[in-house]
Amino acid sequence: MQVNLPLPQVSATDFGDDEAEMARYKEEGTARALALGNRGPARFGPDGQLDPEILDAYWKQGFYVFTNVVGEEERQDIERDIAEILDRAPVSPDSKVDKHGRPAMAHDCEGRAFRLTRPLADPLGGTATNESRHQVKMLEPDAPDGAPEWFMQVMLGPLQHSEACLRLHAHPLLMRITESINGPDFTPFNEGVWVKAPHLGASVAWHQDGWTHWDSPDLDAGTHGFNSMMQLYGCDAANGLWVVPGSHNMGKVDISTLMDETGSDRLPAGVPLICGPGDLAITNRQAVHGSFANTSDNIRVSLNSGFHRRKSVLDVTSGGIHNPVALYDDAYIRRRARLIMYAIDARRQRFPDETAYVYQPLADHADDYHWDEAAKADIHDYNLMDIGI
Numbered sequence: 001m002q003v004n005l006p007l008p009q010v011s012a013t014d015f016g017d018d019e020a021e022m023a024r025y026k027e028e029g030t031a032r033a034l035a036l037g038n039r040g041p042a043r044f045g046p047d048g049q050l051d052p053e054i055l056d057a058y059w060k061q062g063f064y065v066f067t068n069v070v071g072e073e074e075r076q077d078i079e080r081d082i083a084e085i086l087d088r089a090p091v092s093p094d095s096k097v098d099k100h101g102r103p104a105m106a107h108d109c110e111g112r113a114f115r116l117t118r119p120l121a122d123p124l125g126g127t128a129t130n131e132s133r134h135q136v137k138m139l140e141p142d143a144p145d146g147a148p149e150w151f152m153q154v155m156l157g158p159l160q161h162s163e164a165c166l167r168l169h170a171h172p173l174l175m176r177i178t179e180s181i182n183g184p185d186f187t188p189f190n191e192g193v194w195v196k197a198p199h200l201g202a203s204v205a206w207h208q209d210g211w212t213h214w215d216s217p218d219l220d221a222g223t224h225g226f227n228s229m230m231q232l233y234g235c236d237a238a239n240g241l242w243v244v245p246g247s248h249n250m251g252k253v254d255i256s257t258l259m260d261e262t263g264s265d266r267l268p269a270g271v272p273l274i275c276g277p278g279d280l281a282i283t284n285r286q287a288v289h290g291s292f293a294n295t296s297d298n299i300r301v302s303l304n305s306g307f308h309r310r311k312s313v314l315d316v317t318s319g320g321i322h323n324p325v326a327l328y329d330d331a332y333i334r335r336r337a338r339l340i341m342y343a344i345d346a347r348r349q350r351f352p353d354e355t356a357y358v359y360q361p362l363a364d365h366a367d368d369y370h371w372d373e374a375a376k377a378d379i380h381d382y383n384l385m386d387i388g389i
């Protein structure tokens, strides 16, 4: 499909000695993924909640692919904003300027913004970064000819830089799916734009997201919430996220031993997210997941919004990965959730014929949240108040 993004022209790449095995793994993983029965359009019952069959499939596998959630017009808005994000990204991790020498996007932000990586590298695997979640390093293919030294992997806090991303955050289907899974008092926790450029995109080593509640007597399959991932162009086994089905229900998994037993980073039970443009995948944060270096010709752009159950985070002190350590009391959670309210109003202005979602925790104060110049100032550095557990 047509991609209108400023991307470097580089030579083709592959996994070298591992290429044949990787190709087989991707093919078999794709077949396994398509046989799981956890994909299709979002359907809701008369009570407004997700069809029980969908919920059962999500809770069984730990992920679900909702097809055709976001239409062409909205995807074009998003693509324009992603093009700007790429154009204005800093040229290296410590730089404050973009490739044109201008102040880079987010140069004035204190919160985390761009993460740049070396081409096809694995920056996290086997390191102590992010609570040592990424236990083992992935294969790192050789960088292609023509590759830049650094390229964007993810941008955090994107709702303050892209109105299209902000609007997507309150897409009525996404909101209703989230309500069905996390309850009507759900809370947002973190957003990111992931870009997996052809022959450049770095890997994300296998990991589970949660790091706080594993030993809690109340731990269940939904304790650490889920991530939603809208796929701008779709994704496949080469550029997409992989998940180990059912692993969200296994407590803390010893990924290092699993990989030792396997003898490679190709976990035998893993399956890729297979999505078309506008599909929205949800992935349980307790599931083992990761992605390989993208040696394919196709780009993946995922627009992530993560959500928690309120009871998992209320009055918990946590942080350190997404945000500075803080007590997530009622006032903190309400303030973080204002992004949903601004997103609902921004959506109403752009898509006036759509039925807007009513976010119950702040519904009584809806008039306080107009998407305007003051609101733009109000959300500067909003992700300093992410809610990581």
Ligand SMILES: O=C(O)CCC(=O)C(=O)O
Pocket: 194, 204, 209, 227, 240, 241, 289, 290, 291, 302, 304
């Ligand atoms: O999209 C990816 O490749 C990685 C995303 C991920 O691991 C996460 O959001 O936790």
